[in-house]
Amino acid sequence: MNPLITWRGTVSVLALFAAASMASAGDITATFNTPTFDRWMYPYNSASPQGSETEATVFSVIGSDTEWAFDNRDGQMILGYATGGVIPAGQPAANYRVRSARVVARVSRDNAYIYDGTPDSFRTLLPETDPDFLADEDAGQPVELFMCGYRGGWSLDGPMAFGESTPFHNGAPFPFPARGIRNAFAAEYDAGGALIDNSNNRDQRREVRPLAIGTANLAQGAPVPRDTDFVFQIDLSNPQAVRYLRESLAAGKVNLVISSLAITQQQSSNVPAFYCREMPAAVGGVPARLEISVCVGHPADWDCSGTVDVADIFAFLASWFAGDGDFDAGGATDVADIFAFLTAWFGA
Ligand SMILES: [Ca+2]
Ligand SMILES: [Ca+2]
Ligand SMILES: [Ca+2]
Numbered sequence: 001m002n003p004l005i006t007w008r009g010t011v012s013v014l015a016l017f018a019a020a021s022m023a024s025a026g027d028i029t030a031t032f033n034t035p036t037f038d039r040w041m042y043p044y045n046s047a048s049p050q051g052s053e054t055e056a057t058v059f060s061v062i063g064s065d066t067e068w069a070f071d072n073r074d075g076q077m078i079l080g081y082a083t084g085g086v087i088p089a090g091q092p093a094a095n096y097r098v099r100s101a102r103v104v105a106r107v108s109r110d111n112a113y114i115y116d117g118t119p120d121s122f123r124t125l126l127p128e129t130d131p132d133f134l135a136d137e138d139a140g141q142p143v144e145l146f147m148c149g150y151r152g153g154w155s156l157d158g159p160m161a162f163g164e165s166t167p168f169h170n171g172a173p174f175p176f177p178a179r180g181i182r183n184a185f186a187a188e189y190d191a192g193g194a195l196i197d198n199s200n201n202r203d204q205r206r207e208v209r210p211l212a213i214g215t216a217n218l219a220q221g222a223p224v225p226r227d228t229d230f231v232f233q234i235d236l237s238n239p240q241a242v243r244y245l246r247e248s249l250a251a252g253k254v255n256l257v258i259s260s261l262a263i264t265q266q267q268s269s270n271v272p273a274f275y276c277r278e279m280p281a282a283v284g285g286v287p288a289r290l291e292i293s294v295c296v297g298h299p300a301d302w303d304c305s306g307t308v309d310v311a312d313i314f315a316f317l318a319s320w321f322a323g324d325g326d327f328d329a330g331g332a333t334d335v336a337d338i339f340a341f342l343t344a345w346f347g348a
Pocket of ligand 3: 300301302303304305306307308309311312
């Protein structure tokens, strides 16, 4: 038979059949209420031990007298979650089909900055005299969620796994300019698939692609009250995001970075800030949490039943016709996904 022809008419009936066999040990929805570590990544972070701050500010020095000396993204917040105890690690990356993933971080300062829940071009932060300058159409700058990249020998895992107390920089803490030296940073994949540092993307005249932009239940341009939850819903139509989450879950650890080009003056307290896990709950502290839903298992086990069988074909087609069948994680649901799925199914 030609399954592509016969499936179309039977999808609705068989989708019901598939639904009945859903849910298995591989179908996991988990909330990590507190990170394993949360780290304010800032050159002047002098907490002892490092990482013990009760809040982390995320901001830019663009426009200040000292912007030459520091990364555009001066203050960053690194979040680390050990997922392996709940979401089994060690499987091939394609075995992690992430259905949804988001971080929720709670604001720790009152009316310290302006809400902008949409992307801004780096061009809005160029000097007005620059020919590429673009006026910012909405007040403020977004707060963004990024992948985490490393330098100085540090990494996600292994003997030099980046953690709460890893130094900002190996060796002398303040070589100036203190730019491009931080041991962990807001990152994304470049065209060659390597994690690159987004800390100076304005100076590099490069747009970034965050995993998510923080949104809150506020009007654009409104001051952000203390205890506002910022939701960073990871965009799973971004193949980079899918790859990053898969590889992280396979390693059993998900590290993420909250960053913003929100403009401040040096030493100003008027910047986005979020509670760290060290802020006592008694005074309102709520750590940044990770919520993730994932099917772990053979990629062709589309209904996540634990076995690959005919029901998965119908389940996949139902998803595909609903526009939710990006099997090859190419960023769109298209015909190539059907063939990729069948190849995996027949190979199971
Ligand atoms: Ca911490
Ligand atoms: Ca803006
Ligand atoms: Ca199945």
